[in-house]
Structure formats: C-alpha cells, structure tokens
Amino acid sequence: MSPLEQAAAFKVDRIRSALEESDYDAVLAVSVENVYYLSGAWIITQRLIPDRLALVLWPRSGEPSLLVCSIEETLAREQSSIRDVRVYEEFAVSPVRAATALLTELGLARGTIGLELRTLTAHYFAEFEEALPDARISSCESLFNRVRMVKSPDEIELLARAAMVTDAAIWGAWAESRVGDTEADIAARMRSSLLQGGADNLAFLVLGAGETAKQAHPLPRPVSPGDGDVLRVDFGGQFEGYYSDLARTAVIGSPSARQRDVYARLWESQQAVIDRVRPGARAVDLFECGREEFERRGLDFFMPHIGHGLGVGLHERPVLNRFGTEPLEVGMVLAIEPYHREPDGTLYHIEDLVVVEAGGGRVVSRAGRWETLPVIA
Amino acid sequence: MSPLEQAAAFKVDRIRSALEESDYDAVLAVSVENVYYLSGAWIITQRLIPDRLALVLWPRSGEPSLLVCSIEETLAREQSSIRDVRVYEEFAVSPVRAATALLTELGLARGTIGLELRTLTAHYFAEFEEALPDARISSCESLFNRVRMVKSPDEIELLARAAMVTDAAIWGAWAESRVGDTEADIAARMRSSLLQGGADNLAFLVLGAGETAKQAHPLPRPVSPGDGDVLRVDFGGQFEGYYSDLARTAVIGSPSARQRDVYARLWESQQAVIDRVRPGARAVDLFECGREEFERRGLDFFMPHIGHGLGVGLHERPVLNRFGTEPLEVGMVLAIEPYHREPDGTLYHIEDLVVVEAGGGRVVSRAGRWETLPVIA
Numbered sequence: 001m002s003p004l005e006q007a008a009a010f011k012v013d014r015i016r017s018a019l020e021e022s023d024y025d026a027v028l029a030v031s032v033e034n035v036y037y038l039s040g041a042w043i044i045t046q047r048l049i050p051d052r053l054a055l056v057l058w059p060r061s062g063e064p065s066l067l068v069c070s071i072e073e074t075l076a077r078e079q080s081s082i083r084d085v086r087v088y089e090e091f092a093v094s095p096v097r098a099a100t101a102l103l104t105e106l107g108l109a110r111g112t113i114g115l116e117l118r119t120l121t122a123h124y125f126a127e128f129e130e131a132l133p134d135a136r137i138s139s140c141e142s143l144f145n146r147v148r149m150v151k152s153p154d155e156i157e158l159l160a161r162a163a164m165v166t167d168a169a170i171w172g173a174w175a176e177s178r179v180g181d182t183e184a185d186i187a188a189r190m191r192s193s194l195l196q197g198g199a200d201n202l203a204f205l206v207l208g209a210g211e212t213a214k215q216a217h218p219l220p221r222p223v224s225p226g227d228g229d230v231l232r233v234d235f236g237g238q239f240e241g242y243y244s245d246l247a248r249t250a251v252i253g254s255p256s257a258r259q260r261d262v263y264a265r266l267w268e269s270q271q272a273v274i275d276r277v278r279p280g281a282r283a284v285d286l287f288e289c290g291r292e293e294f295e296r297r298g299l300d301f302f303m304p305h306i307g308h309g310l311g312v313g314l315h316e317r318p319v320l321n322r323f324g325t326e327p328l329e330v331g332m333v334l335a336i337e338p339y340h341r342e343p344d345g346t347l348y349h350i351e352d353l354v355v356v357e358a359g360g361g362r363v364v365s366r367a368g369r370w371e372t373l374p375v376i377a
Numbered sequence: 378m379s380p381l382e383q384a385a386a387f388k389v390d391r392i393r394s395a396l397e398e399s400d401y402d403a404v405l406a407v408s409v410e411n412v413y414y415l416s417g418a419w420i421i422t423q424r425l426i427p428d429r430l431a432l433v434l435w436p437r438s439g440e441p442s443l444l445v446c447s448i449e450e451t452l453a454r455e456q457s458s459i460r461d462v463r464v465y466e467e468f469a470v471s472p473v474r475a476a477t478a479l480l481t482e483l484g485l486a487r488g489t490i491g492l493e494l495r496t497l498t499a500h501y502f503a504e505f506e507e508a509l510p511d512a513r514i515s516s517c518e519s520l521f522n523r524v525r526m527v528k529s530p531d532e533i534e535l536l537a538r539a540a541m542v543t544d545a546a547i548w549g550a551w552a553e554s555r556v557g558d559t560e561a562d563i564a565a566r567m568r569s570s571l572l573q574g575g576a577d578n579l580a581f582l583v584l585g586a587g588e589t590a591k592q593a594h595p596l597p598r599p600v601s602p603g604d605g606d607v608l609r610v611d612f613g614g615q616f617e618g619y620y621s622d623l624a625r626t627a628v629i630g631s632p633s634a635r636q637r638d639v640y641a642r643l644w645e646s647q648q649a650v651i652d653r654v655r656p657g658a659r660a661v662d663l664f665e666c667g668r669e670e671f672e673r674r675g676l677d678f679f680m681p682h683i684g685h686g687l688g689v690g691l692h693e694r695p696v697l698n699r700f701g702t703e704p705l706e707v708g709m710v711l712a713i714e715p716y717h718r719e720p721d722g723t724l725y726h727i728e729d730l731v732v733v734e735a736g737g738g739r740v741v742s743r744a745g746r747w748e749t750l751p752v753i754a
Binding site: 042043044045049071072074075078089090092115119122124126139191192195200201202204205214215216218219303305314321322323345 | 419420421422425426427428448449451452455466467468469492494495496497498499500501502503516565568569572573577578579580581582583589591592593594595596680681682691692698699700722
C-alpha cells in the first residue's frame with residue numbers, strides 16, 4: 001500500500017469499527033471536517049458557500065458514497081478515496097433530497113440514520129425529516145468525534161510539521177521585530193513566514209498588545225505597542241486540511257520583574273500539565289491539574305478549558321475541561337493552552353501541541369526557545 | 378456623525394425598516410455575516426468554533442442586544458455598535474438558552490421570532506423550540522438578505538478597494554512569473570501581494586492548470602504547467618470582514634489562436650452582461666443575457682448562475698440565476714463571472730466586480746489590463 005492508501009485504510013478501519021459498535025444503519029457526514037476526513041476530497045466551497053452541501057454517506061455494510069454539487073465532480077473524482085461519487089445540480093435539486101434519494105435507493109429509508117445535527121442546519125434537517133418520515137434519525141457527532149480523536153501516524157506527522165512551521169514563523173517574525181514596529185508589521189511577518197513555511201492558508205491570527213492584550217481574540221492594529229506592553233498572539237494555519245494552533249506571549253522593550261515572573265509561573269504550570277499527559281489520564285484530570293498548579297503559583301484560573309484536541313477541526317475531542325471524562329489514548333494530539341489574567345485584565349497565554357505516546361506527552365511545537373519571557377527589543 | 382457612526386446608521390435604518398414591514402416581533406442573527414454586519418464586532422471564533430455562538434437579537438421596538446461567550450466580552454464591548462452586550466459562560470450555559478432567556482425577559486416568549494434556519498444547526502434549533510414552545514418561529518434569512526443586498530457608500534468603497542488590491546495582486550504575481558514556475562510559486566506570489574496590499578486574510582485561492590484547469594476549485598500543486606496550458610485562478614481575500622472574489626484565466630508560454638479567440642469571446646460575453654446592468658433589470662435578465670451571448674459566440678453555457686452579490690458574505694443576493702427575479706437596485710455590488718467549458722473540459726473563467734449605479738454598471742476590479750488573453754511567458 002502507498003502511504004496515501006495506508007492513511008485512508010487507518011480511517012476506514014476506525015469508521016467501520018465505530019459503525020459496528022453503534023446502532024446506525026448508516027451515518028451521513030455534512031461538515032467540512034468529516035467530509036474531508038472520510039473522503040480526502042478538499043472542497044473549499046463547502047465552507048465558503050454553506051448551502052452547497054457535500055456529503056459522505058457511510059452505510060454499516062457496503063461501500064460509502066460521496067455526494068457533491070455537479071461543478072465539484074471532477075475534483076471529487078480526482079481526490080476522493082471513495083469510489084462512488086454522485087452529483088446534484090445546484091438550485092435545481094436540494095442536496096438533502098439527493099441524499100435522501102440515495103438512502104432510499106440503498107433500502108435505508110426506514111433505517112437508523114446518524115446525522116451531524118450540530119452542523120446540519122435546521123432548514124436542511126426539516127427537509128430530511130419530510131423526505132424520510134419513517135427513518136429513525138439521531139445525532140452522530142460523537143461517533144465521528146471518537147473516530148477522529150485518535151490520529152494515524154501520518155496525521156501526527158502532519159500536525160507536528162504544521163506546529164513546528166507555525167512556531168518557527170512566530171519565533172522568526174519576533175526576532176526580526178523591533179520596538180516601534182506596529183502590531184500590523186509584526187503580524188505581516190508572521191503571516192509571510194507561515195506561508196513560506198508551507199501552510200496552504202492562514203486560519204487565524206489573533207494579536208493584541210497593551211489594551212487589546214486584555215481581549216481574548218483581538219486583531220492586529222496599525223499601532224506600535226508601547227514599552228513594557230504585553231504582546232500576545234494566538235496563531236494558526238491550515239496544512240493539507242489540518243490546523244496548527246499556538247499561542248505565545250512576549251513583552252515589548254523592557255519587561256518588569258513581575259512580567260518575567262508571571263511568565264515563568266505560567267510556563268511551569270503548563271509544563272506540569274504536560275507532565276501529567278499519559279494514556280489513561282482523563283481530560284478532567286489535566287484540567288484539575290491546571291487549576292491546582294495555577295492556584296499553587298497564585299495565577300488566575302478563569303478559563304473554562306485548558307486545552308483541546310486538534311486535527312481537521314480546530315477544537316476536537318478531547319476538550320480538557322471539567323466535563324471531560326474521556327481517558328487519553330495513544331495517538332491523541334492535544335493543544336494545551338493555559339491562560340492567566342492579571343488584575344488589570346491583561347492576558348498571558350501559552351499554547352503548545354502535545355502528542356500522547358505510551359511513555360507520556362511529547363511536545364512537538366517548540367522550534368523557538370520559549371522557556372523564559374520573550375522580549376521584542 | 379463620524380464615518381463609522383454613519384455606516385452603522387445606514388445599516389440600522391435598513392434593518393429597522395425591514396422589521397417594520399415584516400411580521401416579526403424580533404429577529405435573531407446567528408451567522409458570522411449577520412452578527413458582524415449588525416454589530417460591527419468581528420468575533421473570529423464564531424467561524425472557527427461553530428458551537429460557540431454569538432447572537433444579535435433585534436426587536437421590532439427597542440434596542441438590539443449582542444450576546445457572546447464570556448471570553449469575547451471585552452472585544453465585543455470595544456467593537457460593537459450595539460450597547461447592550463450580554464454574556465454566557467461556555468460549557469455551563471447553552472448560548473441558545475441564554476438567548477431564549479433574553480427573549481423571555483423582553484416579553485417575547487410568545488412572539489413571532491425570525492431565526493436564521495439556514496445557519497442555525499438542527500441541534501440548537503431543537504433547544505430553541507423546547508425553550509420557547511409558544512413562540513411562532515420562522516426563517517428570516519430573506520429579511521437579512523434584503524437588508525444586506527444594498528450597500529452603503531462605505532461598504533462600496535471597501536469592496537472596490539478589496540477588488541482592486543486583489544486584481545493588482547494577480548496582475549503583479551503573473552507579471553513576475555515565468556514558464557517553469559510551479560503552480561505553488563505563482564500562488565505564493567499572489568498570496569503575498571494580497572496580504573501586502575492590505576487584506577486581513579486570504580479567503581480562498583483556487584488555481585488550476587492543464588488537467589486541473591478542468592476542475593472548478595483545484596488547489597495549486599508543486600508542479601510546473603506545460604507550454605500552452607490554460608491557467609485559471611479564482612481568488613479572494615477578506616478586508617475588514619468583506620470579501621474580494623475575482624477570477625482570471627491565462628495561458629502559459631505560447632497560446633494557440635483558438636485560446637486567444639475563446640478568451641476574446643468570453644470577454645465580450647462578460648462585457649455584454651455588464652452592459653445590461655442597470656437599476657430595474659432583474660437577476661434573471663442578466664443570466665439570460667449571458668446565455669444568449671454565449672450561444673451567439675459558440676461558447677458552452679453550463680453554469681447554473683452567472684454571478685452573485687458580494688459583501689460580508691461570499692455569495693449574497695441577488696444570485697444571477699434563472700430563478701432570480703429581484704430587480705437590481707442602486708448600491709448593489711455584483712460579482713459577474715461567466716465560465717466557458719472547452720470540449721476537453723478545460724474551463725475559462727473571468728470574474729469582475731460591478732457596482733450598480735443610476736447610469737448602469739461600474740466595473741471596480743480592473744487594476745490590470747485583461748482585455749486580451751494574458752500570457753505567462
């Protein structure tokens with residue numbers, strides 16, 4: 001088998017066993033993430049033109065089908081590992097009607113069908129119910145989430161490369177930046193390095209300094225941060241459909257002793273959480289570990305989660321919050337991202353990517369040297 | 378009034394009169410596009426983390442409210458033109474429950490409520506119906522679509538600038554490109570110019586050559602197109618939340634007489650459609666005009682639409698297809714994009730941005746000289 005076929009086989013095995021253990025006669029994927037994950041076809045209009053659905057129908061027995069708008073047919077046939085590609089004509093036929101016709105053709109009109117009810121819109125869902133009044137329909141997100149939660153070696157390699165490129169882009173851009181540069185200047189260097197490093201696209205660039213370092217998701221402004229301002233970024237790209245997602249905090253000019261100290265305490269807390277990563281530990285254990293480490297060091301633990309899985313989705317399972325009872329498994333990939341909030345509202349944020357291995361967590365996102373507070377001088 | 382306040386006032390007038398003419402006691406926006414349009418707050422996680430809703434509640438009488446996840450509060454208060462900002466805590470409270478509580482507080486639990494049922498997921502809609510069993514709920518997309526369809530002078534200026542920057546990025550990147558460059562090289566130049574030109578982000582970069590010029594939405598590959606290959610791009614960025622969206626077609630090396638001729642016929646057809654743009658003409662009239670012009674020139678008219686509105690959404694009303702009965706109005710902004718398909722499947726595509734003015738259509742997307750077939754030599 002070629003590497004590509006091996007990667008597809010890993011996913012096919014996971015979806016087949018998940019279906020086997022479930023009650024579904026078929027599941028139907030409609031989200032960008034699951035359609036790409038299951039088919040390998042990257043249909044960019046799925047996100048840009050949400051009405052124009054692409055769907056993967058995966059029956060319990062038999063082969064899956066990919067259903068796309070007619071203008072995507074050539075690309076779908078070229079890229080998809082699913083051989084049965086079907087098309088519908090936009091505006092003339094609703095994509096949902098095309099999907100229910102296919103379910104009927106497969107004899108599943110009275111079957112137990114799993115849909116992504118957290119993605120499928122209420123409008124399309126109503127069409128579904130109307131066309132298949134005798135089907136038993138329920139939400140199958142958790143099935144897909146469990147399937148995607150453990151990554152193949154290829155997915156891990158890709159996520160690690162994406163993380164390293166993103167980290168190097170931040171490190172390099174900050175090393176080139178000087179007091180007096182605007183937030184927009186710094187952001188432009190980060191973007192440019194990310195694309196040169198091989199990202200297919202930017203996903204997001206959050207950058208705040210001074211006053212906007214108090215916001216969770218500020219955008220870079222054409223203003224120069226002042227001496228002593230905290231500068232914080234949360235930065236991600238897309239690499240062959242997979243995300244990177246890293247956060248870094250620095251100070252402009254001359255950091256105070258307190259700033260260096262807060263950073264050191266945040267770093268130690270994050271490291272303590274990473275040290276707790278191992279197969280069998282639960283998401284909530286990492287969350288509670290973060291809380292304890294913060295409290296011990298006098299940091300403000302206010303975020304409702306301390307990390308999340310990463311893959312074709314930006315926030316995948318497991319989410320490291322107080323409700324996360326999933327035990328970690330080998331092959332999970334976690335973004336671990338503690339936030340601290342200063343009394344004046346300024347946020348410090350460090351986010352790294354950690355692969356769950358048999359022996360513990362392996363950090364795969366540190367191209368730069370972040371152990372001590374970075375300074376843009 | 379400051380320009381920013383003027384821009385907000387334009388939108389407030391439009392939404393208020395739309396509500397006045399409707400039966401709704403309130404409408405609730407949940408899409409990225411409408412929440413940004415109505416509030417001015419750009420909450421990037423709305424797209425990245427779809428479960429984390431941001432909502433705008435706009436009652437028929439009284440003031441609107443913006444409802445966001447607690448970690449977005451600071452940004453929301455800073456950016457939003459809506460003064461009543463409310464928050465919910467993620468994981469602890471469903472955003473829909475927070476919204477239905479607000480509706481109840483306003484005495485609208487038994488009212489006529491408009492929701493975006495083409496955006497709101499089936500999962501969240503079910504919560505809605507459960508929490509407000511006595512409300513009369515219906516889809517209000519068409520109200521928002523009509524509101525957004527006509528742009529303010531500021532929106533037009535921004536869309537025109539975005540289009541010009543995007544066109545200049547394509548023109549400049551192609552002028553620097555040579556036979557032997559890979560698709561990825563050419564794409565990298567286009568991206569870099571777009572960001573230098575002031576885009577906040579790339580939205581999409583479709584680039585195909587030779588075999589992949591037959592696909593509607595191919596991604597650039599690390600391969601060099603061959604002599605005589607058709608190269609086609611569909612390229613867009615985001616500028617303060619507004620899209621650009623342009624398509625251009627070229628030939629690598631030495632174009633054939635047929636290639637030049639096909640391009641000339643496509644250009645003339647597009648120009649004929651643009652010449653038909655005026656207030657009062659209907660979307661379907663432009664579509665049928667495109668069909669006639671294609672048929673007269675022996676081109677293959679296969680696309681189900683020939684253009685669309687552009688704004689905070691990529692495909693806005695009016696859509697120029699055979700179902701489009703809306704008459705054009707002054708202030709609409711249209712992407713006019715005829716596609717031709719050669720017998721071997723190769724696609725030619727030209728897309729320009731046109732503002733509807735009292736005297737006709739004004740093209741605002743030609744920084745380069747595209748009248749004759751562009752050649753990358």
